[in-house]
Structure formats: structure tokens, C-alpha cells
Amino acid sequence: MGKTANARFAISRWDENTYNDGPPKLTRANVAKTLSGDIEGEGRVEYLMMYRADGSASFVGLERVTGRIGDRSGSFVLQRSGVFEGGKAIETYFVVPGSGTEGLEGLQGEGTSAVGHGTEHPFTLNYELA
Numbered sequence: 001m002g003k004t005a006n007a008r009f010a011i012s013r014w015d016e017n018t019y020n021d022g023p024p025k026l027t028r029a030n031v032a033k034t035l036s037g038d039i040e041g042e043g044r045v046e047y048l049m050m051y052r053a054d055g056s057a058s059f060v061g062l063e064r065v066t067g068r069i070g071d072r073s074g075s076f077v078l079q080r081s082g083v084f085e086g087g088k089a090i091e092t093y094f095v096v097p098g099s100g101t102e103g104l105e106g107l108q109g110e111g112t113s114a115v116g117h118g119t120e121h122p123f124t125l126n127y128e129l130a
Contacts, residue, residue, distance in 0.1 A: 002127070002128045003126070003127055003128065003129070004038075004124060004125070004126050004127075005037070005038035005039050005069055005070075005124070005125045005127060006037055006038050006122070006123075006124050007035050007036060007037030007038050007039040007040075007122075007123045007124075007125075008035070008036055008037055008120055008121065008122055008123060009033040009034065009035045009036075009043065009120070009121055009123050010033065010034045010036075010119055010120045011031060011032070011033055011119045011120075012032045012033065012034055013030070013031065013032040014029060014031050015029065015030045015031070016028070016029035016030075016047075016049075017029075022051070023053065024050050024051060024052060024053075025050070025051040026048070026049070026050055026051075027048075027049045027051070028046065028047070028048055028049075029045075029046070029047040029049065030044075030045075030046055031043075031044070031045045031046075031047060032044055033045070033063075035065065035067060035123065037123075038069065038070070039065070039067060039068070039069050039123065039125065040067050040068050041065055041066050041067015041068060042065070042066055042067060043063050043064070043065045043066075043078075044063065044064050045061045045062065045063035045064075045078075045080065046061055046062055046063075047059050047060070047061040047080075048060050048061070049084075056083065056084060056085045056086075057083065057084040058082075058083050058084075059080075059081070059082055059083070059084065059089075059091075060079075060080065060081045061079075061080040061081075062077055062078070062079055062080070062096075063077065063078040063080060063093075064076075064077050065077075065078065068103075069104060069107075069125075069127070069129065072103035072104055072129065073102060073103050073104070074100060074101040074102030074103045074104030074105065074107075075099075075100070075101045075102070075104065076095050076096075076099050076100045076101070076104050076107050077095070077096040077099035078093045078094065078095060078096070079093060079094055079096050080092075080093040081093075087116050087117065088114050088115060088116050089113075089114070089115055089116075090112075090113070090114045091112065091113055091114075092110070092111070092112050093110065093111055093112075093113075094109065094110040094111075095107050095108055095109040095110070095125075095127070100129075104129065106129060106130045107127060107128075107129050108127060108128045108129075109125045109126055109127030109128070110125070110126055110127075111123070111124050111125050111126055
């Protein structure tokens, strides 16, 4: 990927509900985020999570980000997957092809992260935008 956007996100809402007590325990979380830095805007993600007896978890999610990257505005969708182990969420994500709108149409990108508990975290997207 040609460019790197460095941002931070703050979690403004985490609404998690169990839909199967298990084992294993399965939950769905609706999460709202605010992004600042090279990416400015808001993110809304739906996570599906599976918790193991040891407290670790696996998760997948789709996040719609609405805002701007540089001087271009629009929205795009990230597909996320990862694990929660040892107090950290370790995940990979990529821009779903064809999900970019308006000035972000054609956006391609990907990234990885490892973040602990808290409400604000670093976010990096390696991307190309024609």
C-alpha cells in the first residue's frame, strides 16, 4: 500500500449482549467510535465474539467509518477479525472492496493492531486511493 494514515479512536459506546450462554459463550457488541488524526470521523462496528473458559475470545466484525482521510470525505467498511488474549485485542482488518463512497470510492487498505483495555487506542491504515 502506498500511504499510511495514523489516527486514534475513542470508544464512545460499547453495548454487548449475550445470545448464547454456552459453552462457549457467544455475544454481539454494538460499538461506536470517534476517530482523530489522519482519519477524522465516526465508526460504528458490530462484533460477534466467542469467549473461552479461560477468558480469551475470538471475534469478527464489520465497521462502517464515515469521515475523511486527508482532504477526501466519504465512508468505507472495514472487515475485522482477531483474538483477545492476555488483556490485548490482536486483530487484522481490511477495507471491504467496493465499500468506499463519495471521495473515498476505490479505497483499498489494511492494517493490524494490538490494544489493551481502555477507551482510546492507536489506529493505522495502510492504503491506496486513486
